[in-house]
Amino acid sequence: MKNQLPPGQFETNNWPILHQGDIYSFNEDTWQFRLFGNVEKEAVLTYSDMLSLPKTISAIDMHCVTTWSKFGTTFEGIALRELLNLVSLKEGVTHIKVYGHYNGDPYGYSANLPLEPLLGDDALFVYRWKDKNHDWQDITPKHGYPLRFIPPASFYLWKGTKWVTGIRFMKQDEAGFWEELGYSMSANPFKEERYR
Numbered sequence: 569m570k571n572q573l574p575p576g577q578f579e580t581n582n583w584p585i586l587h588q589g590d591i592y593s594f595n596e597d598t599w600q601f602r603l604f605g606n607v608e609k610e611a612v613l614t615y616s617d618m619l620s621l622p623k624t625i626s627a628i629d630m631h632c633v634t635t636w637s638k639f640g641t642t643f644e645g646i647a648l649r650e651l652l653n654l655v656s657l658k659e660g661v662t663h664i665k666v667y668g669h670y671n672g673d674p675y676g677y678s679a680n681l682p683l684e685p686l687l688g689d690d691a692l693f694v695y696r697w698k699d700k701n702h703d704w705q706d707i708t709p710k711h712g713y714p715l716r717f718i719p720p721a722s723f724y725l726w727k728g729t730k731w732v733t734g735i736r737f738m739k740q741d742e743a744g745f746w747e748e749l750g751y752s753m754s755a756n757p758f759k760e761e762r763y764r
């Protein structure tokens with residue numbers, strides 16, 4: 569699936585910036601990441617808890633529904649599957665919602681995703697990146713610093729919540745921010761699932 573241009577997309581070497589609302593400004597004293605919903609016991613991580621988890625480095629293509637695609641960006645972050653070691657999921661969890669800041673509300677943005685395709689090296693909570701024109705550097709605040717989700721290339725990039733604050737584990741699919749406004753629940757760029 570790498571370096572493959574989905575229908576209706578064009579390739580860019582830039583990394584455009586797209587979001588609604590204010591840019592969250594990082595405060596390590598108040599920052600937290602919650603694992604909640606259908607879990608036996610909620611977990612709350614500080615930023616240093618997060619950074620002490622095993623790291624994953626992988627190149628993940630990005631496909632934005634506004635039609636740009638960027639190939640071969642390499643990210644450093646924490647794989648979603650590492651976070652699953654910190655909670656016991658209740659029976660029947662099939663989907664998650666990844667929450668992030670929106671205009672001062674830590675849970676104001678969200679994106680829903682099926683859990684099963686997110687267990688590999690291409691579903692990362694990232695803080696650093698590089699590409700062929702840029703050496704390793706922190707994700708800028710506009711791209712979601714201190715931590716943002718990058719979904720596998722089989723999902724449009726709106727599923728990549730910036731300024732993440734937590735994951736809710738769900739027993740059914742439930743629309744997030746853009747999905748409530750009419751965007752696709754499944755959002756596969758290769759099937760051009762833009763709207764619903």
Ligand SMILES: Nc1nc2c(c(=O)[nH]1)N[C@H]1C(S)=C(S)[C@@H](COP(=O)(O)O)O[C@H]1N2
Nearest residue numbers: 584585586587588668677711726728729730
């Ligand atoms: N918290 C938050 N995350 C967000 C958004 C947002 O408005 N708020 N926009 C999404 C959309 S629509 C896109 S296309 C990507 C863009 O990521 P980028 O600006 O790093 O390219 O972020 C996603 N994550």
Ligand SMILES: [Mo]
Nearest residue numbers: 586632633726
């Ligand atoms: Mo977007």
